Amino acid sequence: MATDVIRFEPILKRLIWGGRKLGTLLGKSIGEESDYAESWELADHGSDVSRVAEGPLAGVSIRELIDADVVGLLGTELGDVERFPLLIKFLDAERVLSVQVHPDDALGVELVGDRGKTEAWVILDTEPGALIYAGLKAGVDRRALELGLERGEVEPLLHRFEPRVGDCVFIPAGTVHAIGAGILLVEVQQMSDATFRLFDWGRTGPDGKPRALHVAESMQAIDFKRGPVEPVRAALERERWGTRERLVNCDYFSIERLDLREGATGVGSAGHFTILIGIEGGLRIEGGGGSTLLKRGETVLLPAAGGEFGVSADVEGTVLVVRPGRGS
Secondary structure, eight states, X not given: OOOSOEEBOOEEEXXXXXXXXXXXXXXXXXXXXXXXXXXXXXXXXXXXXOBBOSSTTTTOBHHHHHHXXXXXXXXXXXXXXXXXXXXXXXXXXXXXXXEEEXXXXXXXXXXXXXXXXXXXXXXXXXXXXXXXXXXXXXXXXXXXXHHHHHHTOOGGGEEEEOOOTTOXXXXXXXXXXXXXXXXXXXXXXXXXXXXXXXXXXTOBOTTSSBOOOOHHHHHHHOOTTOOOOOOOOOOEEXXXXXXXXXEEEXXXXXXXXXXXXXXXXXXXXXXXXXXXXXXXXXXXXXXXXXXXXXXXXXXXXXXXXXXXXXXXXXXXXXXXXXXXXXXX
16 A cells, blocks of 8 residues: 655657756756657556656556555545546647647547546746637637638637736636647646647648647537636635645646745645645655655655645745545
8 A cells, every 4th residue: 555655757748839848947857859848747548657756666557556556545535436537747838839628528528538628727937928828708609719710810819818927727628728839837637638629820740731620529619608717816825834825626626836934734635645746946745654855846646545744845835736626
């Protein structure tokens, strides 16, 4: 039974819109290429399955850990679980991503045989003038979007804003969105890769041909009632050790941001797993019979069997605390 903090090997993805910030700003071991787009920190999707990076369980996959002791790893609150329910990744958008939409669970199963994809982003770094596209502008309906696609004029229909470091953007399934060039972020999402590409800015792929679009599927998936999406505005709660922000609480996951200045706080539960993502500084995690340091750009899993863990910062540090949601 795993009771200690578990650290996994990142799964690196090279894509046409990637850059080098996963290495230069987050310390990932990347090669010489300039198209490193994603670091999958915790995954159990198809052939992309996370493996333990160190310790007596080194090399063991997250799938094998679940098979060996699902309750000890995930807890008792999730019910019958076949695979890990969340995907954690860092993204470096050196170039703008395609305009896309993710289906909900029912449509995802119907169209691609995968779960839906609700996600949230926390901005880690942004260049001047970088944009987030989140939702359609008020009043944009299906016909207006169809006309925009026919004319190749989609950008004017998208709600956009310049993000700030620390912004959290919640993207429920059915929301049209794109990550603009010059943004580094961490993404928390359902364990799914169900993505429909609606518009790709007229560019070509590595083979010189336009990348495939999924317009019909996108139109089925879009929630035209949603409208513009703004960054989450969470109240800052003062604690004896620092501050807490409750950023997202949806059916699939919850996200809190803890800024630790002094003292320690408890995280983790015997009822469910907990994920910690290092955002700034260094944090010490105590529990499960051991102690480990969490730095910026690192992700760890606290198994349910470990119960509550202590988190503290020698000077100061910021961590995202991710827990499974009600519908996971």
